[in-house]
Amino acid sequence: MAKITSVRGFRDILPDETPKWQRVEEKIREIFFNFGIQEIRIPILEKTELFKRGIGEATDIVEKEMYTFLDRGNEYLTMRPEATASVIRAYIEHHLYEKDPVAKLFTIGPMFRRERPQKGRFRQFHQINVEFLGQEDPRIDAELMSMLMYFLDELGLEELKLEINSLGCDTCRPAFREKVIGFLKDREDKLCEDCRRRLGTNPLRIFDCKNESCQETIAGAPVILDFICGECREHFEKVMESLEILGVSSVINKRMVRGLDYYTRTAFEITTQALGAQNAVTGGGRYDGLVQMLGGPAISGIGFAIGFDRLISMLPDTEGEDTGRPNIFIAALGDEAQGRAFSLCNTLRHAGIRAEMDFSDRSLKSQMKRANKLGCSHTLIIGEKEMEEGTAQLRDMKDGVQESVDIQDADNIIKGVRSKE
Numbered sequence: 001m002a003k004i005t006s007v008r009g010f011r012d013i014l015p016d017e018t019p020k021w022q023r024v025e026e027k028i029r030e031i032f033f034n035f036g037i038q039e040i041r042i043p044i045l046e047k048t049e050l051f052k053r054g055i056g057e058a059t060d061i062v063e064k065e066m067y068t069f070l071d072r073g074n075e076y077l078t079m080r081p082e083a084t085a086s087v088i089r090a091y092i093e094h095h096l097y098e099k100d101p102v103a104k105l106f107t108i109g110p111m112f113r114r115e116r117p118q119k120g121r122f123r124q125f126h127q128i129n130v131e132f133l134g135q136e137d138p139r140i141d142a143e144l145m146s147m148l149m150y151f152l153d154e155l156g157l158e159e160l161k162l163e164i165n166s167l168g169c170d171t172c173r174p175a176f177r178e179k180v181i182g183f184l185k186d187r188e189d190k191l192c193e194d195c196r197r198r199l200g201t202n203p204l205r206i207f208d209c210k211n212e213s214c215q216e217t218i219a220g221a222p223v224i225l226d227f228i229c230g231e232c233r234e235h236f237e238k239v240m241e242s243l244e245i246l247g248v249s250s251v252i253n254k255r256m257v258r259g260l261d262y263y264t265r266t267a268f269e270i271t272t273q274a275l276g277a278q279n280a281v282t283g284g285g286r287y288d289g290l291v292q293m294l295g296g297p298a299i300s301g302i303g304f305a306i307g308f309d310r311l312i313s314m315l316p317d318t319e320g321e322d323t324g325r326p327n328i329f330i331a332a333l334g335d336e337a338q339g340r341a342f343s344l345c346n347t348l349r350h351a352g353i354r355a356e357m358d359f360s361d362r363s364l365k366s367q368m369k370r371a372n373k374l375g376c377s378h379t380l381i382i383g384e385k386e387m388e389e390g391t392a393q394l395r396d397m398k399d400g401v402q403e404s405v406d407i408q409d410a411d412n413i414i415k416g417v418r419s420k421e
């Protein structure tokens with residue numbers, strides 16, 4: 001019969017790769033704990049309206065990339081393309097702000113965007129997502145970015161560039177919008193069809209268009225950082241100052257607009273040459289109007305999401321990484337020995353030792369081969385003769401030294417394995 005393969009842009013992360021994912025997750029959870037960031041787990045499916053309103057109707061994500069379907073209950077549902085809108089929905093829905101308006105939340109999981117798959121870009125990808133709610137102080141922006149850089153640094157990543165911009169607020173953005181429209185109106189014929197439409201709906205998106213002619217046209221356009229209001233300017237300057245205090249270096253990228261509409265003021269991305277064209281490993285920013293836009297009180301927020309898949313692809317392959325291999329292999333010959341091995345395996349596992357055996361009762365040589373393949377530190381050999389004597393040979397696979405142990409004395413066997421750990 002014909003094979004059934006996975007869906008384009010959706011991939012399996014195989015057992016050889018998962019230890020790296022686990023290692024990163026352990027590290028980030030430790031850091032989140034130290035920074036007082038709590039985990040929130042949110043559903044993959046949400047009402048489509050959440051993303052339309054949260055991310056913005058005239059963004060690429062909402063216009064072209066969402067996995068949306070009409071549910072049997074006649075309701076439009078969407079597989080989340082990002083986590084921020086969902087986290088804020090949960091924050092509002094459960095009135096978390098009543099207990100404490102200040103919340104620091106993280107979530108890790110798959111996101112779905114129907115983009116064109118290529119290196120570093122998938123249709124199901126994973127994000128490590130953080131949101132800080134209820135704090136407007138610019139030092140928070142710096143603290144968040146500094147934590148992020150610290151984490152990436154701890155993982156040994158190099159050549160990271162933190163790019164920052166300010167996207168202004170509701171006070172200064174409308175005037176800037178008009179400026180851009182004015183500039184582009186005269187050059188409309190140079191824009192792609194999408195951007196001509198965006199000129200009426202969401203002109204700032206044109207900064208993000210990949211079309212060469214649009215890029216050339218927008219290159220001469222005014223940039224928002226030159227037009228932000230006094231308060232936004234002050235916020236931006238304080239963020240830059242605070243980053244300096246924390247010893248985090250960054251560059252201002254006046255052309256960065258980010259692909260989601262909820263951002264206000266601080267916007268940032270971390271890029272690296274190691275990722276080539278898809279070079280952002282992290283994106284984030286402040287979204288002071290989002291909680292209100294989604295039906296909650298006026299509470300500010302800032303957050304980021306790390307592209308987990310991209311992050312993993314940047315990590316070096318560590319040799320001898322623990323892939324969850326058993327520590328001890330029990331090579332048992334003959335029915336009786338196999339029976340003893342079966343229950344001993346269980347006892348060892350309960351004692352916290354990884355144990356494995358071979359049920360096929362093959363020759364000692366092939367069982368030892370398997371023990372080697374699994375990378376076991378020890379093998380317990382129970383032959384027919386040993387069984388009669390009530391003993392087994394505990395072999396250290398590194399130095400080949402063997403000692404005779406009492407087969408009933410599981411504690412002693414455990415001790416023998418542990419002594420080399």
Ligand code: HAM
Nearest residue numbers: 082084121122125280281282283284285303304305307
């Ligand atoms: P974003 O920039 O759309 O932001 O995504 C963040 C990161 O997710 C990107 O920098 C990239 O590493 C990764 N990413 C995005 N799309 C793909 C893809 N198709 N394949 C692989 N990786 C991808 C957000 O999603 C915002 N919610 C971040 C945020 C949180 N802002 C505030 N809070």
